[in-house]
Amino acid sequence: MSVFKFALAVLLVSSLWHSSLSLDNGVALTPPMGWLAWERYACNTNCKDDPDNCIGEKLFMRMADHIASDGFKDAGYQYINIDDCWASKERDSQGRLQADPDRFPSGIAALANYVHSKGLKLGIYADYGTHTCGGYPGSGPSMKLDIDTFASWGIDMLKMDGCNANIDGMPQGYKQVSDYLNATGRHIVFSCSWPAYWVGSGKTVNYTYAGETCNLWRNYHDISDSWDSVTSIIDYYAKEEDDLIPAAGPGHWNDPDMLIVGDFGLSVDEQQAQMAIWSILSAPLLMSNDLSTISDESKAILQNSDVISVSQDKLGHQGKVVATVGKVRVFSKLLSDNSMAVVFFNSGSFAGPQNVTVTFQTVGLSSSKATVKDLFQQKDLGTFQGSFTTPVDPSSVVMVKMTPA
Amino acid sequence: MSVFKFALAVLLVSSLWHSSLSLDNGVALTPPMGWLAWERYACNTNCKDDPDNCIGEKLFMRMADHIASDGFKDAGYQYINIDDCWASKERDSQGRLQADPDRFPSGIAALANYVHSKGLKLGIYADYGTHTCGGYPGSGPSMKLDIDTFASWGIDMLKMDGCNANIDGMPQGYKQVSDYLNATGRHIVFSCSWPAYWVGSGKTVNYTYAGETCNLWRNYHDISDSWDSVTSIIDYYAKEEDDLIPAAGPGHWNDPDMLIVGDFGLSVDEQQAQMAIWSILSAPLLMSNDLSTISDESKAILQNSDVISVSQDKLGHQGKVVATVGKVRVFSKLLSDNSMAVVFFNSGSFAGPQNVTVTFQTVGLSSSKATVKDLFQQKDLGTFQGSFTTPVDPSSVVMVKMTPA
Numbered sequence: 001m002s003v004f005k006f007a008l009a010v011l012l013v014s015s016l017w018h019s020s021l022s023l024d025n026g027v028a029l030t031p032p033m034g035w036l037a038w039e040r041y042a043c044n045t046n047c048k049d050d051p052d053n054c055i056g057e058k059l060f061m062r063m064a065d066h067i068a069s070d071g072f073k074d075a076g077y078q079y080i081n082i083d084d085c086w087a088s089k090e091r092d093s094q095g096r097l098q099a100d101p102d103r104f105p106s107g108i109a110a111l112a113n114y115v116h117s118k119g120l121k122l123g124i125y126a127d128y129g130t131h132t133c134g135g136y137p138g139s140g141p142s143m144k145l146d147i148d149t150f151a152s153w154g155i156d157m158l159k160m161d162g163c164n165a166n167i168d169g170m171p172q173g174y175k176q177v178s179d180y181l182n183a184t185g186r187h188i189v190f191s192c193s194w195p196a197y198w199v200g201s202g203k204t205v206n207y208t209y210a211g212e213t214c215n216l217w218r219n220y221h222d223i224s225d226s227w228d229s230v231t232s233i234i235d236y237y238a239k240e241e242d243d244l245i246p247a248a249g250p251g252h253w254n255d256p257d258m259l260i261v262g263d264f265g266l267s268v269d270e271q272q273a274q275m276a277i278w279s280i281l282s283a284p285l286l287m288s289n290d291l292s293t294i295s296d297e298s299k300a301i302l303q304n305s306d307v308i309s310v311s312q313d314k315l316g317h318q319g320k321v322v323a324t325v326g327k328v329r330v331f332s333k334l335l336s337d338n339s340m341a342v343v344f345f346n347s348g349s350f351a352g353p354q355n356v357t358v359t360f361q362t363v364g365l366s367s368s369k370a371t372v373k374d375l376f377q378q379k380d381l382g383t384f385q386g387s388f389t390t391p392v393d394p395s396s397v398v399m400v401k402m403t404p405a
Numbered sequence: 406m407s408v409f410k411f412a413l414a415v416l417l418v419s420s421l422w423h424s425s426l427s428l429d430n431g432v433a434l435t436p437p438m439g440w441l442a443w444e445r446y447a448c449n450t451n452c453k454d455d456p457d458n459c460i461g462e463k464l465f466m467r468m469a470d471h472i473a474s475d476g477f478k479d480a481g482y483q484y485i486n487i488d489d490c491w492a493s494k495e496r497d498s499q500g501r502l503q504a505d506p507d508r509f510p511s512g513i514a515a516l517a518n519y520v521h522s523k524g525l526k527l528g529i530y531a532d533y534g535t536h537t538c539g540g541y542p543g544s545g546p547s548m549k550l551d552i553d554t555f556a557s558w559g560i561d562m563l564k565m566d567g568c569n570a571n572i573d574g575m576p577q578g579y580k581q582v583s584d585y586l587n588a589t590g591r592h593i594v595f596s597c598s599w600p601a602y603w604v605g606s607g608k609t610v611n612y613t614y615a616g617e618t619c620n621l622w623r624n625y626h627d628i629s630d631s632w633d634s635v636t637s638i639i640d641y642y643a644k645e646e647d648d649l650i651p652a653a654g655p656g657h658w659n660d661p662d663m664l665i666v667g668d669f670g671l672s673v674d675e676q677q678a679q680m681a682i683w684s685i686l687s688a689p690l691l692m693s694n695d696l697s698t699i700s701d702e703s704k705a706i707l708q709n710s711d712v713i714s715v716s717q718d719k720l721g722h723q724g725k726v727v728a729t730v731g732k733v734r735v736f737s738k739l740l741s742d743n744s745m746a747v748v749f750f751n752s753g754s755f756a757g758p759q760n761v762t763v764t765f766q767t768v769g770l771s772s773s774k775a776t777v778k779d780l781f782q783q784k785d786l787g788t789f790q791g792s793f794t795t796p797v798d799p800s801s802v803v804m805v806k807m808t809p810a
Contacts, residue, residue, distance in 0.1 A: 042756040053757050225799050226754035227670065228633055264799045265632065265754050269669045290757075349631035349670050351447040352458050352695075394630050394669045 025187045028215040029250040030312040032157065032189055032284045034079025034123070035063050035072075039223055039258045039288035043085040043134045047103055052292075055085045056103030057111050060122075066291035068118040075303040076312060079157050079189070080115050081123030081286065082108075084134040091137055096149045097126075112154035123157030124150055128173060128194070129165030138164055144180050151184035159191040167201055170194035175213045191255065191284075195219040207247035207254075216255040216284050219244070223257035225265035227395060230274050231347055233257065237281060238321050238329060248282055248318035255284050262289035262298035269396035272376055275301050276343045276399040279311035280319035280333045306375040307399060310341040319343070322363055328356045328392050332363040339403040340365050341375075346392040353391035360386060360402065367404030375399045430592045433620040434655040435717040437562065437594055437689045439484025439528070440468050440477075444628055444663045444693035448490040448539045452508055457697075460490045461508030462516050465527075471696035473523040480708040481717060484562050484594070485520050486528030486691065487513075489539040496542055501554050502531075517559035528562030529555055533578060533599070534570030543569055549585050556589035564596040572606055575599035580618045596660065596689075600624040612652035612659075621660040621689050624649070628662035630670035632800060635679050636752055638662065642686060643726050643734060653687055653723035660689050667694035667703035674801035677781055680706050681748045681804040684716035685724035685738045711780040712804060715746040724748070727768055733761045733797050737768040744808035745770050746780075751797040758796035765791060765807065772809030780804045 037055060047054035064080045067073050086108075092098045099108050108124065115122040126146055127138040139146040139160075150158060160177060162170060174192050181188050192214035195205040199219050210217045220236050223229050233256045237244060244254045259278060261271040278285060287302060301307075310333065319333030319341065327348035333341045342363050344356055360370055372381045372388055376399055383405050390398045442460060452459035469485045472478050491513075497503045504513050513529065520527040531551055532543040544551040544565070555563060565582060567575060579597050586593050597619035600610045604624050615622045625641045628634050638661045642649060649659045664683060666676040683690060692707060706712075715738065724738030724746065732753035738746045747768050749761055765775055777786045777793055781804055788810050795803045 040756060044757065224755045227631065229754070264674045264801055265672055267670055267672050267675075270672075349634070350629045351445060352449065396669055 025182060025190070025215070027187045027189045027251070028253065030314065030316065031253050031282050032079055032216065032286065033077045033308075033312075034081055034121070034157075034286050035067060035077065035291070036079075036081040036083060036123070036159075036258050036286040036288050038083035039225060039260055040263060040290060041288075045085055045100070045103065054103060055082075056100075057106055060111055061114055063291055064115050064118050064120055067120060070291065071299070071303050072291070073119065075305065076308055077285070077287070079121050079123050079286070081125075081157060081159065083125045083159065084127075084132050084161070085136060086125065087132075087136045089136060095142055095145060097137060097139070097146055108155070109153040112156075116154065121156035122154065123159065123189070124153075124155050125159045125161065126150070127161045127163055127165070128170065128177070129163050131164045133161055133163035140165060143177060147177065147180040148184060151186040151188065155186075155188060157189040157191065160193060162193045162197040165197075167194075167197050167203070170197060171206070171209060171213075178213045189215045191215065192217040196221075205243075207243055211247040211249070211252035215251060216253040218255045218257060220256065223260060225260050225263045227266055227270050230260070230266070230270065234277055234345070234347075241318075241320050245318045245320055248316065250314070250316040253282060253284055254318065256281065258286050258288040259302070260288060261302055262287065262291075262294040267395065268297055268301075269393060271298055271301050272399075273345060273395065273397040275304070275307055276376075276397040277331065277345060279307050280331045280341055280343045280399075282311065282316055282318045282333070285311055301376075304376065304378070306373070306378055306401070310335065310375070310399075310401070313341075323358055325356045326354055327394075328354055330356065330358050330363065334364060335401070337403070338366065339401055342388075342400050342402055344390060344392045344398040346394055346396055348394045350394060353393045355389060355391050357387050357389040360388070363402065365402055365404060369405045370402040371405045373401045373403075375401060430587060430595070430620070432592045432594045432656070433658065435719065435721065436658050436687050437484055437621065437691065438480075438482045438713075438716075439486055439526070439562075439691050440472060440482065440696070441484075441486040441488060441528070441564075441663050441691040441693050443488035444630060444665055445668060445695060446693075450490055450505070450508065459508060460487075461505075462511055465516055466519055468696055469520050469523050469525055472525060475696065476704070476708050477696070478524065480710065481713055482690070482692070484526050484528050484691070486530075486562060486564065488530045488564065489532075489537050489566070490541060491530065492537075492541045494541060500547055500550060502542060502544075502551055513560070514558040517561075521559065526561035527559065528564065528594070529558075529560050530564045530566065531555070532566045532568055532570070533575065533582070534568055536569045538566055538568035545570060548582060552582065552585040553589060556591040556593065560591075560593060562594040562596065565598060567598040567602040570602075572599075572602050572608070575602060576611070576614060576618075583618045594620045596620065597622040601626075610648075612648055616652040616654070616657035620656060621658040623660045623662060625661065628665060630665050630668045632671055632675050635665070635671070635675065639682055639750070639752075646723075646725050650723045650725055653721065655719070655721040658687060658689055659723065661686065663691050663693040664707070665693060666707055667692065667696075667699040672800065673702055673706075674798060676703055676706050677804075678750060678800065678802040680709070680712055681781075681802040682736065682750060684712050685736045685746055685748045685804075687716065687721055687723045687738070690716055706781075709781065709783070711778070711783055711806070715740065715780070715804075715806070718746075728763055730761045731759055732799075733759055735761065735763050735768065739769060740806070742808070743771065744806055747793075747805050747807055749795060749797045749803040751799055751801055753799045755799060758798045760794060760796050762792050762794040765793070768807065770807055770809060774810045775807040776810045778806045778808075780806060
């Protein structure tokens with residue numbers, strides 16, 4: 001073997017090694033933040049009777065306007081993501097996916113341009129099987145073409161659902177999709193649904209593998225607009241944390257699904273709770289709500305800079321449960337400045353607050369003395385020695401940052 | 406038989422007939438409105454560590470102050486009701502119940518005076534069995550003495566729970582209590598828990614009989630501070646309405662338990678929903694919340710005069726389900742001015758509003774033309790012909806009054 005050939009072989013092996021173990025697209029180094037249509041708008045295609053709420057370019061342009069103008073972009077929200085039901089039921093003459101011409105008369109490329117002109121990014125939805133969950137054309141039969149189409153449109157994020165597909169082959173199949181994405185040269189965040197389908201059918205997910213081939217992945221039921229739904233997801237994440245935590249980090253995140261803050265089913269306390277737990281879990285922060293009508297209270301929760309700092313901390317640790325006291329679970333997350341974010345989460349639904357004490361050792365603080373800041377109140381609470389005690393209201397959180405002093 | 410003896414006999418029979426068929430105390434001619442400690446404060450007796458939230462005279466005085474000063478009294482709220490855990494574990498030297506001396510140092514009579522001085526009324530709690538649910542002395546062994554004690558203190562409402570008791574004899578036993586109450590000469594609203602215990606043990610409740618011997622009666626699980634709890638109660642009332650509706654009317658009401666509006670577990674929409682449904686069902690409106698910290702939004706819901714007018718309508722009809730369209734149930738209630746109150750209740754928890762149309766005939770309107778007023782928005786919507794259509798958000802209500810035009 002000549003030196004040249006050897007060098008070439010090293011390059012090839014290195015390249016193969018690289019593409020086989022990593023979706024090396026350099027994106028989602030912190031949990032993606034943005035907006036996703038599904039929970040709030042679902043598959044509403046009735047633009048005739050419901051023009052403001054149907055899945056069409058006007059909806060996404062309006063949300064982009066709100067993200068850009070109402071403080072969300074400044075807070076870190078960036079992705080405007082289309083979900084199912086955007087496509088025409090027919091592919092074009094060259095077999096390419098195309099948007100429904102009535103609801104997206106300008107087409108997706110034009111929508112991407114519009115979103116980019118606001119300094120934001122556009123996400124789209126496809127399905128790994130023959131059809132999407134809503135019955136639109138699936139990408140299974142022409143995956144490479146569809147990925148190239150998305151790249152040509154200027155898409156920045158792709159959610160690949162898993163309806164109407166062979167579940168068994170998904171881990172390898174989604175890996176193939178990630179290779180197609182890499183090959184486009186465009187940096188497209190890749191959201192994989194296969195772990196959710198695997199969990200749903202009782203299979204054991206290799207989350208390390210998921211993290212090597214996807215930027216984020218769903219692994220549990222779709223969220224709906226209720227506290228019940230939120231708590232069932234939190235319970236799942238707490239129960240499975242030993243498997244989930246090692247998989248999370250810069251570029252690869254467990255995805256407990258959308259934020260429903262600003263919708264109909266959560267009290268103000270419960271909205272804070274979802275925001276707090278999603279942030280301490282380093283979950284993607286993809287709102288699904290109507291930014292035209294959202295209340296100031298909900299906006300303040302979604303734009304709280306202290307809470308978002310916990311979410312976007314560059315270490316990318318996923319917080320873990322460090323104590324359970326009665327109905328209160330305590331989550332903690334190491335931050336890059338050596339402080340700890342701590343969430344006290346009361347899942348109870350009766351009477352008044354429960355008092356909870358945790359020692360600094362329990363939450364993982366290296367120091368026996370720490371300053372404590374309440375992140376929703378954005379208020380310094382003082383310096384504490386050895387432990388911290390707080391009342392926690394039912395279906396509420398207290399979220400603090402503890403910094404060694 | 407002499408004429409005199411005959412007349413005496415008629416009087417006796419009439420008196421017996423009367424007392425056997427009716428709790429004739431002239432109170433609760435509309436559903437009672439007020440405040441009840443249980444859901445929010447439960448059996449918190451720890452006044453040392455939690456002086457503001459423990460069951461003691463200060464709590465009830467503070468709530469009376471808020472009711473009197475913050476618009477609640479003007480809106481119709483009147484009763485300040487003590488629940489379990491108020492009593493000393495020991496009866497006094499004469500065998501009478503006495504309040505815990507540390508938490509009620511002035512005693513219940515003084516508290517009643519205080520509450521009366523605000524133009525309000527005081528309610529108390531007792532148990533039909535040997536001990537209360539919280540383990541305090543029950544009234545079973547000395548019922549007449551306890552009733553006379555309550556009357557001597559100036560009590561205006563009595564909730565008689567049913568822990569630690571023989572369930573079988575309750576209907577007759579509670580009737581005996583109502584006779585004792587009548588005999589005091591004081592007009593004491595009587596809240597009976599026996600139907601809840603009977604339902605809980607699978608027995609069939611004779612609600613007509615309940616309505617003849619009680620002013621209000623619980624018949625389902627205790628409410629807790631969650632939407633789940635609220636919807637399970639609404640579902641129960643809808644399912645059982647054929648049995649429940651005939652029993653309700655001036656002086657006698659089905660009681661689905663406390664309002665949790667202003668607590669931690671309901672969104673603003675859900676708070677409106679509970680207030681709307683309780684009002685259209687002619688349920689007692691007994692808040693259990695912290696009136697010191699309640700938000701303006703919650704206060705506005707609780708004090709909405711249009712909604713309260715539906716609750717307090719003098720006909721005293723209990724609203725019924727007249728249509729179910731998808732996730733939306735439509736309740737209607739005839740009011741004394743010949744208009745109909747109508748609540749559209751969406752129990753769904755996904756995506757956006759559902760559009761619902763009902764004909765005027767369906768809701769029971771006598772006219773084919775009606776003006777419609779939105780009661781939460783307090784806004785006239787115009788005159789409609791034949792039917793009314795409205796979008797209803799998930800876990801929300803639209804509540805209107807339809808008046809023949």
